[in-house]
Amino acid sequence: MTTATTPVRTAQRPSAPAVRARRKRPSLRKRLELVLLLGPALLVFAGFVLVPIGIAAFYSLFQWNGFGPLDRFIGLDNYVDAFTGTVFQGAIVHNLIIAGLSIVVQLPLSIGLAMLLNRKLRGRAVLRALVFAPYVLSEAITAVIWVLMLQPNGFADQVLKGAGLGGLVHQWLADPGIVLYTMFAVITWKYIGFGIILLLAGLQGVPAELREAAALDGASAWQTTRHVVLPLLGPTIRIWIFLSVIGSLQLFDVVWIMTLGGPANASATMATYLVDHGFKRYEFGFGSAVAVILFVICFVFALLYQRFALRRDTQGALTRMVS
Amino acid sequence: MRSRRFGLSMGYLAAIVVLGVTVVPLLFVVLGGFRTNAQINNDPAGLPGPWVTDNYASVLGSSAFWTFLGNSAVIAVIATVVAVGLGSMAGYALSRYQFKGREALYTLFTLGLLFPLTVATLPLYLWLRQLGMLESFWGVAIPEAAFSLPVTVVILRPFMHAIPGELEDAAVLDGASRLGFFWRILLPLSAPALTTVGVLAFVTSWNAYLLPLLVFNDSAHFTLPLGVATFQSQYSQDTARVLAFTALSMIPALAFFVLAERRIVGGLTGSVKG
Numbered sequence: 084m085t086t087a088t089t090p091v092r093t094a095q096r097p098s099a100p101a102v103r104a105r106r107k108r109p110s111l112r113k114r115l116e117l118v119l120l121l122g123p124a125l126l127v128f129a130g131f132v133l134v135p136i137g138i139a140a141f142y143s144l145f146q147w148n149g150f151g152p153l154d155r156f157i158g159l160d161n162y163v164d165a166f167t168g169t170v171f172q173g174a175i176v177h178n179l180i181i182a183g184l185s186i187v188v189q190l191p192l193s194i195g196l197a198m199l200l201n202r203k204l205r206g207r208a209v210l211r212a213l214v215f216a217p218y219v220l221s222e223a224i225t226a227v228i229w230v231l232m233l234q235p236n237g238f239a240d241q242v243l244k245g246a247g248l249g250g251l252v253h254q255w256l257a258d259p260g261i262v263l264y265t266m267f268a269v270i271t272w273k274y275i276g277f278g279i280i281l282l283l284a285g286l287q288g289v290p291a292e293l294r295e296a297a298a299l300d301g302a303s304a305w306q307t308t309r310h311v312v313l314p315l316l317g318p319t320i321r322i323w324i325f326l327s328v329i330g331s332l333q334l335f336d337v338v339w340i341m342t343l344g345g346p347a348n349a350s351a352t353m354a355t356y357l358v359d360h361g362f363k364r365y366e367f368g369f370g371s372a373v374a375v376i377l378f379v380i381c382f383v384f385a386l387l388y389q390r391f392a393l394r395r396d397t398q399g400a401l402t403r404m405v406s
Numbered sequence: 407m408r409s410r411r412f413g414l415s416m417g418y419l420a421a422i423v424v425l426g427v428t429v430v431p432l433l434f435v436v437l438g439g440f441r442t443n444a445q446i447n448n449d450p451a452g453l454p455g456p457w458v459t460d461n462y463a464s465v466l467g468s469s470a471f472w473t474f475l476g477n478s479a480v481i482a483v484i485a486t487v488v489a490v491g492l493g494s495m496a497g498y499a500l501s502r503y504q505f506k507g508r509e510a511l512y513t514l515f516t517l518g519l520l521f522p523l524t525v526a527t528l529p530l531y532l533w534l535r536q537l538g539m540l541e542s543f544w545g546v547a548i549p550e551a552a553f554s555l556p557v558t559v560v561i562l563r564p565f566m567h568a569i570p571g572e573l574e575d576a577a578v579l580d581g582a583s584r585l586g587f588f589w590r591i592l593l594p595l596s597a598p599a600l601t602t603v604g605v606l607a608f609v610t611s612w613n614a615y616l617l618p619l620l621v622f623n624d625s626a627h628f629t630l631p632l633g634v635a636t637f638q639s640q641y642s643q644d645t646a647r648v649l650a651f652t653a654l655s656m657i658p659a660l661a662f663f664v665l666a667e668r669r670i671v672g673g674l675t676g677s678v679k680g
Contacts, residue, residue: 131552199420221613223631
């Protein structure tokens with residue numbers, strides 16, 4: 084160890100004091116430039132992202148309707164109320180069900196479709212673009228499209244009947260037992276293209292020689308997939324799971340437009356619960372508590388996931404995911 | 407050989423299924439706009455017969471659609487310009503300046519990736535009310551830009567960092583200041599990354615629903631997503647017209663995607679390839 088580091092140190096020694104001196108007292112001009120360059124971004128970021136979240140934590144300790152004086156300090160009562168309320172408990176469960184279904188249903192579906200589409204099909208470019216189309220549409224448009232399709236005796240029902248599956252027809256958005264799964268289907272329609280495109284990009288990184296080598300060694304198609312392709316897709320899959328769970332926890336737009344969380348809260352999510360209580364009932368203190376809970380859940384998940392799942396995908400995977 | 411052909415036909419089968427599931431709802435909307443309510447009620451899954459253009463004509467002839475479209479465009483442009491402008495300045499400082507607390511600041515921005523807008527909406531709403539920014543385009547665009555900043559900085563910093571230091575040295579030798587180097591050399595060289603973050607910020611703003619929902623009460627200020635949702639609940643009996651309205655609302659997003667596909671897909675998948 085010492086022999087390896089010593090020459091480097093001696094080599095650096097002459098310049099070290101100079102560097103330190105420059106660091107210690109940056110020129111006025113440089114400091115001015117830094118303020119000029121970083122100031123506006125920090126101001127906007129702090130003012131509209133960090134501070135509001137901090138303020139939410141503060142408001143959450145009060146009973147407050149958002150208008151009068153902020154004088155009814157109630158400590159953690161809002162949190163207790165939220166966690167002991169059956170509607171919010173249900174909302175958390177709904178978020179978890181959506182997240183779980185995404186991993187169990189959407190992920191294998193995306194992987195399978197990506198593998199099938201990862202061939203030299205004719206018209207592949209057009210196909211990819213079309214698969215991606217629902218992802219580009221806003222959640223609002225997606226929700227409206229599906230409200231219209233799922234109307235009683237509407238398009239979806241008629242198609243099912245036409246296919247001889249009339250027995251499957253349900254009150255898709257009005258039946259509390261079904262509505263959450265309807266939401267999941269709509270979400271799948273919207274986001275599956277994203278998964279497929281992501282995984283297709285991941286498959287590009289699987290060298291064809293590896294598969295051919297496996298095939299030459301007598302591996303079956305399934306064995307090649309299981310032991311060569313899937314492990315190499317690992318980083319892509321782990322990022323997908325991360326994005327998908329965070330998205331599931333924050334689910335709002337589609338549900339709000341399609342059902343407002345109903346009927347009878349059967350499709351309520353933490354976010355619809357938050358908006359319902361905050362903006363419809365003017366329970367700003369309570370709504371803020373819900374916001375903090377949602378934030379903590381996302382944050383803890385992100386940290387744990389980063390620590391245990393993303394760790395192996397080179398350093399800083401959390402930041403790499405979008406870069 | 408045989409298995410390869412089998413695989414290929416499975417591929418085509420998958421393609422057809424995926425296409426059907428993806429495209430049929432879109433076709434339902436577009437074609438539904440060419441039908442009458444009577445046609446839709448009698449045969450929800452049928453084709454137009456005869457084709458009517460009244461629905462599309464009435465939507466295109468009303469001011470609402472164009473107002474929403476214009477509002478969305480103005481807000482998305484402001485949000486994009488602010489996010490890319492401030493983000494590239496911060497990215498420059500964080501990638502090519504040595505100073506104390508640089509990594510801490512960068513970490514602060516990356517943490518922003520985890521902050522969902524939903525969490526901040528309640529205080530954000532009160533904050534905007536206090537600043538008198540309710541019913542204002544800025545009240546939507548600036549927070550959207552703020553929430554786009556983390557992605558912008560996280561993409562731009564490594565990109566700018568990778569631009570060779572020799573270029574900077576040469577520019578300095580030629581008499582350029584650091585800001586001159588930023589403006590005349592670094593920004594043009596960063597064009598691909600700037601386009602990616604610009605497209606991401608634009609799409610995020612264009613599709614946003616919750617923030618405009620809270621900030622705007624006056625329908626003259628509505629954005630397209632807000633307008634579509636409101637139109638649907640307002641004219642729920644007039645399905646054909648809602649379908650035409652929705653179909654027209656899809657066009658900008660789809661057109662934009664066709665133009666910017668590479669940037670969108672590249673921005674989303676770029677990192678994960680490794």
